[in-house]
Amino acid sequence: MLDRQVDAAHMAVERHHEVMLEHLCFAEDGAGACRDARAVLRRRDIAHRHGAADIVCHVSRRPTVSDVAELAGVHRSTAARALNPTTSGLLKRETVARVLEAAQRLQYTPNTIARGLRTNRSSTIGALIPDLTNPLFPPILRGIEEAIMPLGYTALIVNTDNDPERETANFHALLARQVDGLIVATARQHDPMLDEAQRRGVAVVLVNRGTGSRTFPLVAGDDREGVRDAVAHLVGLGHRHIAHLAGPSGVSTAAVRASAFREAVAEHGLAPEATPVVECHGYTEQGGADAMQQVMDARQGATAVLAGNDLIALGAMRAVQARELRCPQDVSVVGFNDMRFADALSPALTTVRVPHRLLGIEAARLLLERIDAPDTPPKTLLLQCELVVRDSTAPPT
Amino acid sequence: MLDRQVDAAHMAVERHHEVMLEHLCFAEDGAGACRDARAVLRRRDIAHRHGAADIVCHVSRRPTVSDVAELAGVHRSTAARALNPTTSGLLKRETVARVLEAAQRLQYTPNTIARGLRTNRSSTIGALIPDLTNPLFPPILRGIEEAIMPLGYTALIVNTDNDPERETANFHALLARQVDGLIVATARQHDPMLDEAQRRGVAVVLVNRGTGSRTFPLVAGDDREGVRDAVAHLVGLGHRHIAHLAGPSGVSTAAVRASAFREAVAEHGLAPEATPVVECHGYTEQGGADAMQQVMDARQGATAVLAGNDLIALGAMRAVQARELRCPQDVSVVGFNDMRFADALSPALTTVRVPHRLLGIEAARLLLERIDAPDTPPKTLLLQCELVVRDSTAPPT
């Protein structure tokens, strides 16, 4: 039909097609009356004038394998086999061609949902993200997408706003959609949602943030190493009073970075009094600004701060500038993550780059592995970080 | 098992439960052998030691309505009715209670996919986004989510990278998942994907970017007004040579803003030679930097530029600084969007704020409307923009 051969056989099939489409209309209006009102509402009656015959046919619903089969003159299952690359080898070439052509004509697209019901797989994974507007997460999602799309998977992405209630609601929404697995960027040290996931036997991979236990695979940056590099950089510049503006407790990255900070400064022989750790109430600009106020109010002023992440660093720099102090001349600031625009801030932020896109890619890979083999012991993958020195750090004056 | 009350009735139910679970195991290993290998692989055999009875039961698959019904001692359809708030009114209170309790005990979650197959709705919408790492889009997605989640919808989000091939592939992946509708932020003036969507009768709402025709509803910022305000601001500061760094052609926002720019400068009596429009090759920093070079190379230097968006503005400011010129003293720069961190750039960017989150909310509302009533004529909704004056604009020197 694609190549317009004009022979009897062709004409016959052509007629068959029209009849079938008419049949579909009847099915819709007659026997199909059992469909619910919605379906009827959704139907769009697109009229095609068909050549000389001048027959108007209503394309009233999505074509199914059965429609394709009928048009191709084969059985439903044969059509299904032809449409599936893995099974199409079992069929005669000519049959496959005929079915494929029919599918094309009808603009057939398989119904993944129906397939999923049968095969018990949705080819969909869920991604739980604390906050999409935090520039840290989009690259992770890009990585995830990059890894899964070639394999026919799609990601359902949900925000949790660090709100346990939203988190559970979203979690259940994802489960109800039969996701094959979950990538979780919202993990807390003690996380009831993850306990439930464990109980239910859902495949889960954590990204960026971990939990207290080793229950799930985790892909994260090697924060410990990153902190060590950052502290070495500051000490190398001559700083002896360094504060750490830690992320909120309960989040693993905050805990790891804080503990790594204490270790690192100790290694350089700095006393705890000269290296205070202040907890921010969130991985936010405001959190950073508030914490920085405290540091500046303290008796023994720090000449440098290591922020728990770039947003905290930004808040800290603003707090510094608000007091008519200058960064880096009066206070050096180091961030964490190297989020987008870290290099466009004023001053350009010295920070520890975490390979977020790669985090996403590896997490997705691990998840797909786990979906196929749920009982392999959970791996932890720490990806290398890199200190990026820009303009927010300088020797103390 | 949850509340350890020890009375006869409870025990009875308890036994029933165990029997049922055992039954499930048998079904899995015996008659259930027709399940495919995957399903067997996925099953997790969690062993519970149950008190004194010491019975080990295997929770081998997700509970279904049938399981709930069996445990509650009612028919499948009764259980389904009880579980559905709209139909539970038809049942005796006590029956409903019994079913609900059974559901709770089994940790039952409905299978949205199976429901969708039956009802022809997936309660899922698709969102096509050019690039998630462009800070313009996350707030739109947040808005969408905010509007749809309370109604039980979830969003499948895909990136297209402005690549038509990826776009079509993703489009079909979404269709295959039976999305109820699509929110499209990737529209081009002439867009084959949208033509196909039109042919297939998919519910679509455009957000931020429109097309040449009025086929689909559109929610966008009132760019024309925003541009007018920006130009008035620059003229008010005394600028008489203003360049526009336009977005890439083919994208509606670029065309609208450019045309609005020409209108606005004409209204202020500025000659076309004094108000050149340079097209950037992308809504990117690099695009902005390259275009700014051209402007600075031109004979008649501009004292101010209106950028097509904030990324272009950022690129422009960098190009200015790279030539040892200063912004705003030598060149004033105005952006568009007021993306996140626009206020943290150096200098803080004067820009036109577009209410992105609201765009998302309204687009989602419109889409839900359209899903229920596909034949209403498409509306266009332009939301008000607001000029935010910061430090990147000043009188010419």
Add this chain to the structure above:
DNA sequence: ATGAAAGCGCTAACAA
């Protein structure tokens, strides 16, 4: 107020 039964679109074991 509840049960019986059919069917959404697809796949896969079995049969021919």
Add this chain to the structure above:
DNA sequence: TTGTTAGCGCTTTCAT
């Protein structure tokens, strides 16, 4: 190589 058949989990009409 292809057809037959059953069933995934859910909803919904019809019957009781």
